[in-house]
Every structure is written in structure tokens, then in C-alpha cells.
Amino acid sequence: MVRGLTLLLLFQLCGEFLSRIFKLPIPGNVIGMGLLLVALILGLVDVKWLEEAADLLLSNLGLFFVPAGVGVMVYTDLIAAEWLPITVATVLSTFVVMAVTGMLAQKLETREPDDVD
Numbered sequence: 001m002v003r004g005l006t007l008l009l010l011f012q013l014c015g016e017f018l019s020r021i022f023k024l025p026i027p028g029n030v031i032g033m034g035l036l037l038v039a040l041i042l043g044l045v046d047v048k049w050l051e052e053a054a055d056l057l058l059s060n061l062g063l064f065f066v067p068a069g070v071g072v073m074v075y076t077d078l079i080a081a082e083w084l085p086i087t088v089a090t091v092l093s094t095f096v097v098m099a100v101t102g103m104l105a106q107k108l109e110t111r112e113p114d115d116v117d
Contacts, residue, residue: 003053004049007045007049008050011032012029012032015028015029015032015034015035016029018031019031
């Protein structure tokens with residue numbers, strides 16, 4: 001598990017480094033996930049090395065939402081003043097995600113077994 005957590009943190013650190021050095025508008029943790037994806041595809045990192053760490057993080061996922069919940073409570077005045085754009089953005093993005101997920105599921109469902117690698 002230590003190796004998995006170390007790898008995850010190293011990829012995040014590399015992403016943060018690249019994001020700040022090149023002043024990219026993309027968060028470093030997103031760049032780090034992209035680097036991890038590339039490393040997994042190229043076979044530089046074995047999925048087995050990350051499984052225990054990923055399971056630990058996923059089993060405690062709810063704890064990662066506590067700061068966001070506290071942030072919502074701290075900024076209630078701002079949220080109350082901007083409730084309409086927040087609500088519209090939330091509803092629209094929810095429908096967009098549902099539509100894209102549905103279309104992707106239909107496309108994958110209609111694939112022939114021979115098309116799958």
C-alpha cells in the first residue's frame with residue numbers, strides 16, 4: 001500500500017510541478033492523473049501496485065467531501081446571492097452528463113463482440 005500511495009502522490013506532485021512551471025490553466029492533480037494514465041497504458045506502472053491504495057482511498061471517499069461541505073456552509077451568503085446561476089449550472093450539467101453517459105452506453109451496447117479488442 002505504501003508503494004501505491006507513494007506513486008499516486010508522485011504523479012500528483014509531477015502534475016503540480018508541470019502546472020506551475022508552465023502556468024497551465026489545468027489543475028496539477030488533473031495533469032498528474034493524465035500522467036498516471038499514460039504510465040499505466042505504457043506499462044510503466046502496474047495496476048496491482050495501486051490497488052490497495054486505491055481501495056483505501058475509495059473506502060474513505062466520504063471524508064474528502066467534508067472540506068467542500070464546510071466551504072458551502074462558510075459561503076452561504078454568496079450562495080444565497082448567486083442561487084439562480086448555481087442552480088441552472090447544476091441542472092444543465094447534470095442533464096448533459098446523463099445524456100452523454102446514455103449515448104455512450106448505447107454506442108457501447110450496440111458494438112459487435114468482434115469490435116472489442
